[in-house]
Amino acid sequence: MDMSERTLRMLYDRASTVLSARGMTRPMILDAGREAWWWLQARSQAVKNRGGLHQGVGIVWTAPGRAELLPVEVPAAGTGEVTVEVATSVISVGTERARWLGAPNARVRPPYRPGFSAAGTIVAVGPGVDASRVGQRVAAWEVAHQSVLTVPQTQVAAIPDGVSFDDAAAVHLGIVAGFGIELGRIATGDDVTVIGAGLIGLIAQRMAQAGGAGRVRVVAPSRSKESAVRRAGGVFVTLDELVDTELDPVVIEASGGDDAPLTAASLTSPGGRVILLGSVRAPSSTLPVRTIRDKGLSLVGAHIAMLDAADGPDGRGVVARRYLDGLADTSLRVDDLRSPPVDPSAPTPVYRRLAHDRGLILGSFDWRLVDSDERLGRGRLVRIPDVRARGVEYRHHPLPPGGSRSPVRDVAVSEALLHTDDRPAVGDLRVAMVGCGEIAMQNAAAVRAAPNARLVGCFDTNATLARDLAETFETEVAPSMDALLERSDVDVVVLCVPHHVHADLTVRVAEAGHHVVVEKPAANNLAEAVRMADAAQRCGVTVSVCFPQRYDPPVVAARRLIAQGALGDFAGAAITYYADKPPGYLTGGFTGRSASTWRTSRAHAGGGVLMMNMPHYLDLVRYLSGVEVSAVSAVTARIDGQGDVEDSIALTMRFDNGAVGTLLACSSVRGTSLKELRLWGSDGHVEVEPDPRMYSVRKVDGFRPTRWQHFGDLPAETYRADYFTRLASRLARGEPPEITIADGLAVQAITEAAYRSVDTGRMVSPAELLGEARR
């Protein structure tokens, strides 16, 4: 270890200690270390080159399964170097797939900059560059996927006129295949077998043909590439169709399959050559010594790392020019193998497709789709390295008190995300409150805050509560329920009463001709909720179940982001609710405002924590995902002395689209208060509570893809007031409420299914229960 290594090691150790003390874990520190190393490397090279820095963007695999487009810095061209603004970079499908999937022999440690091959235009040359000039179109190899590169001039080759950037960008693959062809020493007319029909195999086939080989046979496990082989005049055979007697003097193994060397040796004629071009991924595979000896074969490892060792520093350049010349004189073509180039801004979906789409032959990133100011700009030598960890889910690790150093980026939610209805509030909704307990106080406050609603009266069998609410909100107490219902200046009655009286009162209110708002849940059971829906229909009024959390800013933002595709295909949801409810909750609610035992009775309340606290979350999952729950199973636990309602419930859900969900709700988790709601899908993940934020591989309004981002500064919670404001506007316009009894029925059916499952031990369909209740 020399002096500079010791210094670096010391600095690293010291930084590790500091970062560790600040709550960063070892993976996060490694991530930060790599970032710092890149920062240092760019600057030390820039200083050595006596030039500055260019800034661009590049693809970084920041964690397993995650790719991001991040800023990159490259030094200005030094002696013998050129700087290239990249137009296209090609994905080496086989190798990048293997690395992305972490195949044996192909593992890389994030953060990692993938890439192999690119084409672009020289924008600067360093001293001593004689073979290249500014403005020249060049192909470059052994380079990362990024918008700007500085490389030795020996690492680029001029693109002949008439050859496109997209074709030239596959130069690295042309070098790999060309090296194999060179080692095969194919004589004119020699028949050749190529095993594997990936891009390397197909280019090898075409280069062999261009070089004068006789019949070129391509062997592959499936027919997905058959047309590509035949289009170029090759013979295609599947592995199953192979006939052992058809032996060729040269066999090029380009598949990297575990048994490929065995197959290759078996297809080679005595005295022939097997070229191992594909990287065998298995850590241990059979070397067919017996066949190699019996036939007197040569088997040659053809990794291009060995190319320069054989042919000097320009070894790759020689093969590269052969590839490019083949494109120019049309003896070689690859244009028919390409998929359309993709935007590098959201690379994760590209790699996900690469991982699973075996039909993909040649993929590429089109850097011209990136904004020009991001693509190539002037870098700043003096800049603090951004060592915030990207590859680690920070919530799984301790953070310093206050969490102020969260590596998750904040992004302010755009105004547009927070509004689903831009129409102004209208109307003058006259509201009467029935039941004046705990939740009625909140609803009354919300009505007062709504610009288009006002409280006109209230009633409670407990006169003290009614008087208190009336005094607080400056309204009048009705002498009786009937008296309240007879009033013509009441538009809507809000029911804040025990669950078991929801249905009876709804029927009475509806029959009196008033609209109904019922605090969640709709009722104490599904049959009662159906009775409420029937009454509303019969009487021509609306019943809205109060699910105001739909207007909570994180939910509004999440809903809009999901609607714009942030999740992709909805795949799952998880709800966690841990509460340490006060001892008096079951007899007085959270505030103790209204003493009653109805919460301890399943007959009255309908259930425990699921019925009391979870309807909001079940509604939000439906609302955000847009998908209904198709089946439910559950188990519950009770605590002695707390009636016949559950204290805890664990619920699993199956959704109509096949997605899954869980709900774990516990009323007595001592010392804890946690509410968590998250939804995820094929492309993203939204956490609504407790820390509103999003991760998506897609570029969605205001958010950059493939990184966790907080929703930023959200407006203060006014969702209950928003609920009444929007209800008032809708009714004033003669429109049904946004949240109706149908939503209440859907949630009620889920809770009923859960309790039915607890009783029967089977999965239960909410839809079937609803159907039964309606019959």
Add this chain to the structure above:
Amino acid sequence: MSPQRPELEIVDDADGRTLRLRGSTEHHVYVDADALATSSADTTLTVDTIVIGSDEADGRDAADAMAADRLLRVAAEAVEAVADAPSGSTQVIGDGMVATLCRAMVGPVDEDAGRPAAVIVTSGDAQAVLDASQRLSDRGVLVLAGGGDLKMDLYADVHRRGLRLVGIRPLAVHRDGSPDQADHDALAQNARAALGVLGDGEEAAQASWYRVTGDARLA
């Protein structure tokens, strides 16, 4: 009807390793010592042999000479495969007569030359092939003149390092005809002098190759 061509088998059982001669005893049968060291998971293994029919050679001495020629031919082929390797950079791994002849042909190894550019493996031991591949310099030549299939990391040990593996056909498929070797007579004479005999049912004295006349116990 010609007599059944003999075969040699190594049988691994509770009594240890035994060499069994199957088929006609009218032929002259020879085996390289390295072939007897061949490792295999099988309990019965067919051994690479030189078989010279009684009608091919006029007596035992003539058969010995023909067998030595065939050994020399295999060795010459192996050495030819490493012709491009710098002088002193070829190692030979094995203890049999083919190995001895190869050493004689490639000359002494330059111990200061670093990793060998070529290795000729005549040993049947799979581990010897693995060791050889790892010992070779990048882009080196590994000549396989012995042994059977084996498991290895082909990416790390062959592909990535650009090794060239050359298979030398087994002794059994080499036929008459003296190799074009400058010091042929001296080498052949040395080979004949080193010949041992296996076949009395007992364990034979160590030799680098053997005439096999019957079953024998192996060490």
